[in-house]
Amino acid sequence: MHIVYPVVVSALLFSIGVYGVLARRNAILVLMSVELMLNAVNLNLVAFDVWLRDRLHGGQVLTLFVIVIAAAEVGLGLAIVLAVFRNRKTIDVDRLRDLSEDLTEADPEEVRP
Amino acid sequence: MIAVTTLIVLLPLAAAAAGLLGSRWPRGASRTERDNAFASRRAAWFAIVAGTGSLLLTVWLAYELSSGRAGAPGGPFWGGVLPGKAEGTLTLIETGSVPISVTLRADGLSMLVGILVVVVALAVQVYSVGYMRGDPRYPSYSAFISLFTSAMLLVVYAGDLIVLYVGWEIMGLCSYLLIGHWWEDRANSRAAVKAFLVTRLGDVGFLFGIFTLGVAAGSFRIDDVLSADLPRSTLITATLLLLAGVAGKSAQVPLQTWLPDAMAGPTPISALIHAATMVAAGIFIVARLYPLFLGAQPTLDVLAVIAAIGMLGAALAALAQDDLKRVLAYSTISQLAYMAGALAAGSDKAAIFHLLTHGAFKALLFLCAGAVIHHVGSNLMSHMGGLRAGLPVTFAGMTIGFAALMGLPPASGFFSKDAVIAAIEHSHGPAQPFLYGSALLTVGVTGAYAARAWLRTFFGPARVEALPEPPPGTAHVFDGREAPRSMLWPIGLLAVLALLLGIAGLGIAGLGDVDWSSAVVSLVVALLGAGIVYALWRSSPHIDPARLLGPFRVPCERAFYVDAVYAALFARPVFRLARGVVRTDEKVVDGAVRGSGRLTVGLSGLVRLAQNGNAQLYVTGLLAGVLLIAVAAVVFG
Amino acid sequence: MTLQAPGFWPPTGPEIVFLLLGVVALGSALLVVTTRQLVHAALWLVVCFGALAGGYLVLTAEFVAWVQVLIYVGAVVVLLLFGIMLTRAPIGRSADLDSGNRWAAALVALATAAVLVTVVVSGFRTAYAPLDPGQGAAKPLGSSIFRTWVLPFEALSVLLLAALVGAIVLSRTDIQGRK
Numbered sequence: 001m002h003i004v005y006p007v008v009v010s011a012l013l014f015s016i017g018v019y020g021v022l023a024r025r026n027a028i029l030v031l032m033s034v035e036l037m038l039n040a041v042n043l044n045l046v047a048f049d050v051w052l053r054d055r056l057h058g059g060q061v062l063t064l065f066v067i068v069i070a071a072a073e074v075g076l077g078l079a080i081v082l083a084v085f086r087n088r089k090t091i092d093v094d095r096l097r098d099l100s101e102d103l104t105e106a107d108p109e110e111v112r113p
Numbered sequence: 114m115i116a117v118t119t120l121i122v123l124l125p126l127a128a129a130a131a132g133l134l135g136s137r138w139p140r141g142a143s144r145t146e147r148d149n150a151f152a153s154r155r156a157a158w159f160a161i162v163a164g165t166g167s168l169l170l171t172v173w174l175a176y177e178l179s180s181g182r183a184g185a186p187g188g189p190f191w192g193g194v195l196p197g198k199a200e201g202t203l204t205l206i207e208t209g210s211v212p213i214s215v216t217l218r219a220d221g222l223s224m225l226v227g228i229l230v231v232v233v234a235l236a237v238q239v240y241s242v243g244y245m246r247g248d249p250r251y252p253s254y255s256a257f258i259s260l261f262t263s264a265m266l267l268v269v270y271a272g273d274l275i276v277l278y279v280g281w282e283i284m285g286l287c288s289y290l291l292i293g294h295w296w297e298d299r300a301n302s303r304a305a306v307k308a309f310l311v312t313r314l315g316d317v318g319f320l321f322g323i324f325t326l327g328v329a330a331g332s333f334r335i336d337d338v339l340s341a342d343l344p345r346s347t348l349i350t351a352t353l354l355l356l357a358g359v360a361g362k363s364a365q366v367p368l369q370t371w372l373p374d375a376m377a378g379p380t381p382i383s384a385l386i387h388a389a390t391m392v393a394a395g396i397f398i399v400a401r402l403y404p405l406f407l408g409a410q411p412t413l414d415v416l417a418v419i420a421a422i423g424m425l426g427a428a429l430a431a432l433a434q435d436d437l438k439r440v441l442a443y444s445t446i447s448q449l450a451y452m453a454g455a456l457a458a459g460s461d462k463a464a465i466f467h468l469l470t471h472g473a474f475k476a477l478l479f480l481c482a483g484a485v486i487h488h489v490g491s492n493l494m495s496h497m498g499g500l501r502a503g504l505p506v507t508f509a510g511m512t513i514g515f516a517a518l519m520g521l522p523p524a525s526g527f528f529s530k531d532a533v534i535a536a537i538e539h540s541h542g543p544a545q546p547f548l549y550g551s552a553l554l555t556v557g558v559t560g561a562y563a564a565r566a567w568l569r570t571f572f573g574p575a576r577v578e579a580l581p582e583p584p585p586g587t588a589h590v591f592d593g594r595e596a597p598r599s600m601l602w603p604i605g606l607l608a609v610l611a612l613l614l615g616i617a618g619l620g621i622a623g624l625g626d627v628d629w630s631s632a633v634v635s636l637v638v639a640l641l642g643a644g645i646v647y648a649l650w651r652s653s654p655h656i657d658p659a660r661l662l663g664p665f666r667v668p669c670e671r672a673f674y675v676d677a678v679y680a681a682l683f684a685r686p687v688f689r690l691a692r693g694v695v696r697t698d699e700k701v702v703d704g705a706v707r708g709s710g711r712l713t714v715g716l717s718g719l720v721r722l723a724q725n726g727n728a729q730l731y732v733t734g735l736l737a738g739v740l741l742i743a744v745a746a747v748v749f750g
Numbered sequence: 751m752t753l754q755a756p757g758f759w760p761p762t763g764p765e766i767v768f769l770l771l772g773v774v775a776l777g778s779a780l781l782v783v784t785t786r787q788l789v790h791a792a793l794w795l796v797v798c799f800g801a802l803a804g805g806y807l808v809l810t811a812e813f814v815a816w817v818q819v820l821i822y823v824g825a826v827v828v829l830l831l832f833g834i835m836l837t838r839a840p841i842g843r844s845a846d847l848d849s850g851n852r853w854a855a856a857l858v859a860l861a862t863a864a865v866l867v868t869v870v871v872s873g874f875r876t877a878y879a880p881l882d883p884g885q886g887a888a889k890p891l892g893s894s895i896f897r898t899w900v901l902p903f904e905a906l907s908v909l910l911l912a913a914l915v916g917a918i919v920l921s922r923t924d925i926q927g928r929k
Contacts, residue, residue, distance in 0.1 A: 003877035007870045009772035015863035020783035022855030051879040057894040072913035078833040079920035094849040100726025
């Protein structure tokens with residue numbers, strides 16, 4: 001098996017995940033895209049484990065760990081999504097704008113030279 | 114010998130320092146009447162003691178030199194007057210290229226002018242004690258006069274061009290400070306600034322002339338420069354550049370406009386700086402470097418043209434003035450032009466002779482004018498008249514002064530002016546006919562304006578009954594009938610000098626020989642001018658005899674609109690340029706600063722748009738950045 | 751490690767199978783991030799994970815493949831479906847699943863893909879691993895985990911516990927924060 005096949009598939013899968021994270025509005029879809037990215041990483045790990053013939057099976061063990069962490073992450077993530085939904089009645093990522101600078105409060109004279 | 118010379122120069126300097134620093138010590142800040150009087154008295158003692166010391170030392174030095182006991186025999190010049198010559202280098206300043214030697218020299222020329230300087234300076238110091246009585250700034254005034262004296266003596270005794278230039282510039286500074294003595298009046302400080310700027314303009318040329326000479330000769334020492342074998346083109350360039358400084362300092366065309374305005378200063382200052390000494394420094398420099406000028410005929414021709422225009426124009430302007438001091442100021446320009454004419458005609462002895470007599474009689478005239486102004490409380494001759502009875506001593510002094518100015522025998526001016534005119538008559542330059550004609554005409558005009566001023570001041574009906582409060586810029590009104598004694602003594606001394614210096618010059622030194630043919634011609638011309646004015650005045654004493662100028666009177670009074678032309682040609686464009694610079698500074702320089710600020714704010718506003726709270730946008734930017742870094746690392750790494 | 755690598759053409763049987771599975775995984779992943787229906791996205795995610803599990807099998811990582819099926823397909827996707835349900839997401843097509851950031855996102859994703867593919871292709875063009883069945887079976891992997899990796903494994907179990915507690919605390923409404 002040429003290692004380049006799984007690796008390229010993994011790279012493309014990761015890019016699709018990136019697109020999903022950046023473009024999707026629904027927080028659950030964003031979580032799904034994160035899962036896609038994690039799976040791309042897993043595929044990489046397995047492919048390299050096979051290629052390197054690791055006697056300790058570091059790659060595959062790490063894949064298992066990643067799967068576990070991904071499960072925990074999804075659990076926590078969904079809990080957060082639910083908490084947000086309870087508070088805001090929405091889980092649209094681009095409507096959660098608390099990070100923005102509050103333009104109404106900023107004093108425009110303050111920044112003039 | 115050189116130590117004595119140094120002492121002569123340094124004594125007034127020490128007096129200046131003492132007067133400036135020590136007059137009010139220890140009650141520096143106090144300005145009560147009593148403290149002012151006390152400080153003035155102390156400052157006067159400083160100045161007069163130092164001046165007397167310098168005078169005594171100068172006389173002793175002159176005696177030593179004339180006896181021929183001291184120093185090397187003098188150069189080819191002035192050997193007949195004072196044979197000795199003393200020169201000494203105090204220190205040598207290495208500059209990396211041409212070294213500056215702090216050299217002082219005392220020879221015939223510098224002794225003659227040096228005696229004039231210390232005598233007039235002492236006379237003016239004594240005179241000022243009375244003239245400036247009650248002026249709270251008298252201590253600084255007398256200290257500046259002392260500083261000026263020191264600087265002028267440095268110019269006179271300098272053996273090195275750079276040393277000379279130092280004195281030259283300090284003189285300019287003192288002139289500026291003293292013209293603006295009554296700076297409360299804007300016009301006075303403007304006049305001071307004008308004098309400073311115009312002379313500075315000439316000094317630029319002067320400095321570069323010195324550089325040209327020094328670099329070409331490899332030394333700034335005057336002896337080295339004079340003995341160096343310089344190419345003709347260098348000589349012409351250097352002397353023309355020097356001529357700019359001479360024209361500025363001696364108020365010659367085209368830089369003459371500052372001198373009439375400089376009359377805003379106290380009258381003793383006009384007598385010392387703007388009549389007798391500083392303005393004569395230009396003539397002195399030319400005489401000092403005369404071999405160089407003799408080697409550059411074009412420069413002498415230029416000088417001749419300048420002198421011819423200057424003497425006649427200034428005399429005509431003097432004829433039309435109403436302000437007594439301005440009459441004397443234009444007369445000074447005219448007389449200095451005579452000296453310049455003598456130099457152009459190839460006779461430095463006649464020029465220096467006239468410089469000496471002029472220094473004496475013009476200082477006398479100014480001091481008398483000061484007494485008159487003191488008495489009347491006004492500068493204007495239309496406010497004067499009939500003062501003969503009230504001011505007998507001043508009248509006598511002024512009569513002698515005007516006689517010398519007109520060139521009437523036996524006053525000193527007769528001999529020196531005759532020497533000048535004879536020199537011009539016998540010269541052979543291309544500008545000689547022009548110069549000679551102008552000189553003769555000027556003799557006539559001089560007679561006219563001298564007679565006019567004399568008549569209008571001392572004869573005719575008295576014109577002032579109640580004296581108004583004097584405006585700032587004129588002297589305080591004096592209620593006595595004649596000026597105080599401290600003012601009369603200097604007048605007397607100078608009157609004696611003005612009367613006898615001519616004969617003395619003929620007698621002791623052979624400075625000039627009376628050329629009777631030209632003397633008779635100029636005497637006749639002068640009497641003719643005076644006669645016309647007298648006839649006019651006689652017919653109607655109330656009316657200004659200047660009406661004989663007819664339609665030319667106003668142009669003459671305005672000095673041929675030179676000031677207006679300069680204002681249009683130079684001052685206004687400079688102002689416009691300055692405003693342009695200000696505008697450029699505001700719009701372009703400040704605009705760039707403010708614009709960069711505004712640009713930053715604007716750009717930050719753009720960046721703020723990205724700060725919209727959308728976490729996805731942030732992550733997009735983050736990833737894009739990471740990608741760029743990764744690509745850069747791959748491509749350039 | 752890199753043995754005498756055979757050429758890319760003709761592909762071997764496992765390679766063909768893997769590539770087909772990869773195409774299925776990528777295609778379903780694309781559908782996950784582009785579909786207009788939330789539930790469909792979750793279902794396409796199942797397909798994608800399944801195809802990936804098949805890929806693991808081809809790569810001789812059988813244990814990982816089964817764990818993938820069990821946890822991802824069995825647990826995670828179900829959890830996501832629960833999430834969809836609890837947030838009262840509309841069933842059926844919804845028009846606004848993509849944010850306005852889509853074009854920038856597409857650009858960045860394409861650039862990411864270009865960079866990654868370029869780098870990995872240039873880096874691993876010659877890498878070749880002969881497939882050796884049994885390497886990823888439960889037995890060797892289990893012995894490896896419980897010998898070499900037992901400490902991270904235990905730490906991970908603590909993490910999982912903490913995550914569980916955290917998720918419960920976050921999702922329950924009757925637990926108030928400390929005043």
